[in-house]
Amino acid sequence: MKIPHNVYQEKEILKLPQEKLRHLCYEVSRLISENPKTMVQYSPLRILKFMHDGITIVITDKESNKLIGFVKTYRWGSHQGRIYLEIGSLIVDKKYRGHGIGHFLVREALLYAKNLHQNAYVFAVVRLINQPSLHLFKSIGAIEKPIPQFLGIPDKRVVPSVGFDLTNLITSE
Numbered sequence: 759m760k761i762p763h764n765v766y767q768e769k770e771i772l773k774l775p776q777e778k779l780r781h782l783c784y785e786v787s788r789l790i791s792e793n794p795k796t797m798v799q800y801s802p803l804r805i806l807k808f809m810h811d812g813i814t815i816v817i818t819d820k821e822s823n824k825l826i827g828f829v830k831t832y833r834w835g836s837h838q839g840r841i842y843l844e845i846g847s848l849i850v851d852k853k854y855r856g857h858g859i860g861h862f863l864v865r866e867a868l869l870y871a872k873n874l875h876q877n878a879y880v881f882a883v884v885r886l887i888n889q890p891s892l893h894l895f896k897s898i899g900a901i902e903k904p905i906p907q908f909l910g911i912p913d914k915r916v917v918p919s920v921g922f923d924l925t926n927l928i929t930s931e
């Protein structure tokens with residue numbers, strides 16, 4: 759990725775001064791709100807909760823410090839001794855798309871998932887109308903698979919969508 763950037767992972771994010779952290783959550787929520795048809799919407803407070811709960815990765819522009827991209831993993835629970843992690847809320851600011859940042863964010867999230875939960879089932883849910891995202895997950899080698907029903911993901915989130923299994927990507931790294 760050629761754009762000069764800073765990467766913050768969840769522990770570094772939480773060390774930011776309160777004011778900066780609040781601003782970051784607001785910016786992530788605002789960026790997501792620009793994509794109402796392809797993304798589940800979250801308030802800044804909910805984003806802050808994700809930052810405390812799991813793996814979140816934030817990329818900012820090194821010069822302007824503005825938010826470039828965001829991704830989180832969300833733990834849906836476990837089933838038969840296996841943890842189920844969703845990689846979601848993947849977002850890159852319009853101005854920065856097509857430079858490999860989306861790929862980078864997913865790879866980073868996968869690395870963290872692997873370090874935290876060796877035996878995790880890692881998946882993504884992408885809406886059928888979301889061509890750039892479908893393309894991205896296919897191009898990194900994610901396998902189309904139904905979203906595990908027992909997780910109880912609300913219907914409004916998964917219809918009409920494609921489920922991707924990314925587990926093979928954490929074991930092959």
Ligand SMILES: CC(C)(COP(=O)(O)OP(=O)(O)OC[C@H]1O[C@@H](n2cnc3c(N)ncnc32)[C@H](O)[C@@H]1OP(=O)(O)O)[C@@H](O)C(=O)NCCC(=O)NCCS
Nearest residue numbers: 796848849850855856857858859860861890891893894897
């Ligand atoms: C999906 C998204 C994160 C991709 O981010 P990005 O930084 O542009 O991704 P990358 O630069 O790593 O490129 C992704 C691939 O998509 C391709 N691509 C970019 N725009 C595309 C488009 N409009 N249609 C199809 N493919 C596209 C790129 O050429 C690249 O292809 P490659 O893998 O063959 O090289 C970005 O488009 C986005 O934020 N979309 C809105 C939010 C969203 O829908 N998030 C996903 C929710 S599941």
